[in-house]
Amino acid sequence: MKFDRLLAQHKLIICVGSGGVGKTTTAAAIGLRGAREGRKVLVLTIDPARRLANSLGLAQFGNEETQIELKDATGELWAMMLDSQSTFDALIRKVSPDQETQDKILDNRIYRHIADSFGGSQEYMATERLYDVVVSGKYDLVVLDTPPVKNALDFLESPGRLTRFLDRRVLQWFLAPYEEGRVFGRLFRGTSAVVFRLLGYIFGREFLDELAEFLYIFRDLYDGFRERHEAVIEMFAEATTTFLVVCAPTEPSVAVARYFLDELSERQMPCAGVIVNQVHQCAGSVVEPAEILSEVIATSTTDLDPHVGAQLLARLSVAHRRLMGLAKAEGLLIDSIKSRMPVHSILWRVPRFEGEVHDLRALDRVGESLQD
Amino acid sequence: MRLVDFAECRLILLTGKGGTGKTSVAAALGHLGAMEGRRTLVVEVDSQRSALAEIFGVTPSYEPIELSEGLWGANLVFGPALVDWLDETVRAAKIVKLILANQMVQVFLEATPGARELVILSKVVSLLEEFDQVVVDMPASGHAINLLKVPTTAARLMRTGPIHERASDVLATLGDSSTALGIIALPEEMVVNETVELYSKVRQLGCQVQVPLVFLNRCAAPTMTEDEHTLLDRLSDLEDVDDDVKEVLRAGRWDANLERATADSLGRLHGEIGVGVVPFPRMGVLGGFEGGPKRVVEQMASALRRRVLAERST
Numbered sequence: 224m225k226f227d228r229l230l231a232q233h234k235l236i237i238c239v240g241s242g243g244v245g246k247t248t249t250a251a252a253i254g255l256r257g258a259r260e261g262r263k264v265l266v267l268t269i270d271p272a273r274r275l276a277n278s279l280g281l282a283q284f285g286n287e288e289t290q291i292e293l294k295d296a297t298g299e300l301w302a303m304m305l306d307s308q309s310t311f312d313a314l315i316r317k318v319s320p321d322q323e324t325q326d327k328i329l330d331n332r333i334y335r336h337i338a339d340s341f342g343g344s345q346e347y348m349a350t351e352r353l354y355d356v357v358v359s360g361k362y363d364l365v366v367l368d369t370p371p372v373k374n375a376l377d378f379l380e381s382p383g384r385l386t387r388f389l390d391r392r393v394l395q396w397f398l399a400p401y402e403e404g405r406v407f408g409r410l411f412r413g414t415s416a417v418v419f420r421l422l423g424y425i426f427g428r429e430f431l432d433e434l435a436e437f438l439y440i441f442r443d444l445y446d447g448f449r450e451r452h453e454a455v456i457e458m459f460a461e462a463t464t465t466f467l468v469v470c471a472p473t474e475p476s477v478a479v480a481r482y483f484l485d486e487l488s489e490r491q492m493p494c495a496g497v498i499v500n501q502v503h504q505c506a507g508s509v510v511e512p513a514e515i516l517s518e519v520i521a522t523s524t525t526d527l528d529p530h531v532g533a534q535l536l537a538r539l540s541v542a543h544r545r546l547m548g549l550a551k552a553e554g555l556l557i558d559s560i561k562s563r564m565p566v567h568s569i570l571w572r573v574p575r576f577e578g579e580v581h582d583l584r585a586l587d588r589v590g591e592s593l594q595d
Numbered sequence: 596m597r598l599v600d601f602a603e604c605r606l607i608l609l610t611g612k613g614g615t616g617k618t619s620v621a622a623a624l625g626h627l628g629a630m631e632g633r634r635t636l637v638v639e640v641d642s643q644r645s646a647l648a649e650i651f652g653v654t655p656s657y658e659p660i661e662l663s664e665g666l667w668g669a670n671l672v673f674g675p676a677l678v679d680w681l682d683e684t685v686r687a688a689k690i691v692k693l694i695l696a697n698q699m700v701q702v703f704l705e706a707t708p709g710a711r712e713l714v715i716l717s718k719v720v721s722l723l724e725e726f727d728q729v730v731v732d733m734p735a736s737g738h739a740i741n742l743l744k745v746p747t748t749a750a751r752l753m754r755t756g757p758i759h760e761r762a763s764d765v766l767a768t769l770g771d772s773s774t775a776l777g778i779i780a781l782p783e784e785m786v787v788n789e790t791v792e793l794y795s796k797v798r799q800l801g802c803q804v805q806v807p808l809v810f811l812n813r814c815a816a817p818t819m820t821e822d823e824h825t826l827l828d829r830l831s832d833l834e835d836v837d838d839d840v841k842e843v844l845r846a847g848r849w850d851a852n853l854e855r856a857t858a859d860s861l862g863r864l865h866g867e868i869g870v871g872v873v874p875f876p877r878m879g880v881l882g883g884f885e886g887g888p889k890r891v892v893e894q895m896a897s898a899l900r901r902r903v904l905a906e907r908s909t
Contacts, residue, residue: 241613241614242612242613242614242735243612243613243614243615243781243786244613244614332752333752417693418693418694418697418700421685421690421693421694422700424685424756424757425684425685425756425757425758426753426756426758427753427754427755427756427758427759429753429754429755430752430753430756430758433752471614473614474649474887474888475614475618475646475649475888476614478644478649479644482644503849504845505842505846506838506842508839508842510839510842510843512843515837515839515840515843516830516840516843519830519833519836520826520830523826523829523830524826527822527825527826528820528822531820531822531823531826532826534820534823535823535826535827535847538819538823538847538850539843539844539846539847541850542846542847542849542850543842543843543846543847545846545850546845546846546849547846577845577848577849577852578852581784581785
């Protein structure tokens with residue numbers, strides 16, 4: 224299938240894969256291609272490492288949608304890097320019923336720490352922001368670059384983890400003594416009372432009090448969180464959404480790609496195929512560099528060191544054999560992915576380019592190589 | 596810091612951009628430790644799909660298992676780590692049982708942001724009592740930073756009580772002179788960018804972990820002369836050459852670019868962050884994967900051992 228058709232048929236493309244395989248570059252190239260084809264595209268990265276900005280030749284960009292200037296494009300390319308803290312704040316502003324609740328949460332010490340530095344909050348917020356931009360209807364296509372998490376589709380689970388925390392039952396259990404406390408002056412009863420004293424002992428009473436205050440304010444926001452999370456999961460299963468597994472032709476990356484394919488199929492998530500990046504190109508014909516190059520070398524080295532021709536020939540011979548061996552080994556690895564791919568899905572190979580891919584021209588070349 | 600001093604640290608943490616070969620370096624350092632007679636443990640952090648299994652053909656469990664002689668492996672998953680953590684923190688079996696029996700507490704502990712990270716880091720610290728050396732294959736860059744921020748945040752949020760103490764223990768271990776963080780990189784511009792950024796982020800962390808070395812994988816030692824470069828450029832500019840010639844020249848440029856990128860990366864790492872760099876040559880004679888990942892790790896361990904021996908003799 225032509226890659227352009229894939230772009231035209233989808234509103235949301237999610238790139239998954241291990242780190243360091245050009246996932247961000249691929250997401251940017253897909254976005255650029257979409258813009259060249261006349262669509263309004265947003266590339267969204269939740270990668271804390273700013274690779275997208277690098278790929279687009281920008282120093283950095285933040286939580287706001289930023290337009291990338293394109294010449295000769297009928298569409299538009301926008302990019303955004305998810306910043307956990309500001310996304311969290313924006314979300315609180317959106318779901319708070321009134322100014323007072325909003326201020327209380329934003330000032331809560333625990334909230335500041337959770338949003339700022341506790342692990343996983345990047346992922347917590349990713350689907351929220353994704354929901355925002357897709358639902359806004361501002362874009363024809365959204366391309367999501369996922370963080371290189373070790374644990375496969377963690378980013379799908381993390382909002383689950385957050386909403387579990389805010390589950391009404393847990394909240395009620397946790398807050399009951401505090402609510403009672405407000406009325407009866409901290410009355411603890413039964414097993415909960417014992418467990419509570421333990422939690423108090425482990426975490427320190429001060430922390431529990433603050434946490435209770437935080438959750439007390441948050442409890443009314445739970446339904447909003449849950450609804451949005453469910454909507455995102457539904458969005459993932461829609462016909463206009465597809466996942467693309469991105470990998471490099473190396474042993475560990477291919478193992479991760481196979482794992483992703485299995486996970487996606489288990490979760491019945493749509494997967495259009497696999498993009499193998501950075502493939503070394505070598506036709507593999509057995510040649511003797513000395514035979515085919517001696518003549519031209521003789522005429523090109525008159526002003527150079529007399530041994531340079533022989534030196535370079537020896538080097539070319541080794542380099543060519545090395546490249547041939549590498550291309551062959553990569554071919555075998557790529558074959559091992561094919562058996563795990565869903566029916567009708569496609570495997571695209573993107574060659575390793577000379578020089579690094581971090582400007583629009585190079586991204587265009589990646590996009591073009593996806594058309595074959 | 597010399598490699599020999601780094602390799603003798605009791606706790607070694609490794610991170611870097613994804614795909615740079617963290618797990619291989621972790622396994623190679625572990626291998627080196629075992630070769631030098633240390634009881635060494637390589638741990639993965641909360642991973643559903645073991646990368647060590649790809650190398651050793653044995654999937655590490657939560658309880659350390661021996662991967663090869665003197666080298667142990669473990670996968671620190673949250674569930675059992677929490678049980679251990681409660682045992683050590685509360686120190687009363689009956690109470691731990693009571694806590695674990697309460698479903699709400701389970702959900703509470705699992706979902707409390709930072710709890711997962713703190714519990715796992717605490718386990719790493721307590722494993723130092725059982726092993727001479729622990730090598731941690733940490734998550735990639737930004738995620739490693741988030742992990743390392745947790746003890747500082749926790750110690751600050753909980754000003755008293757066992758969590759405060761445990762977090763302080765972790766911080767003390769991280770700041771110890773026998774703990775070191777190594778960053779794994781590749782000789783590629785964007786990877787070096789990220790390495791420089793990661794380095795400065797680690798330095799800004801509340802925990803005082805030292806970052807003395809960068810391991811640069813897949814290096815091509817620069818051996819090409821200026822004349823060779825000139826000749827290769829001239830040949831590449833020729834028109835009307837057949838495909839075989841084009842391909843051989845492309846192979847030559849590929850090699851030359853790797854050499855150039857290696858030199859650039861070494862220069863930038865020295866110049867921009869001024870840390871020691873341990874370069875690894877490309878593994879596999881033909882650039883392929885002969886012998887599989889285990890063989891590659893053994894080759895890397897041999898390279899480390901040669902350097903360590905050389906440093907000791909000076």
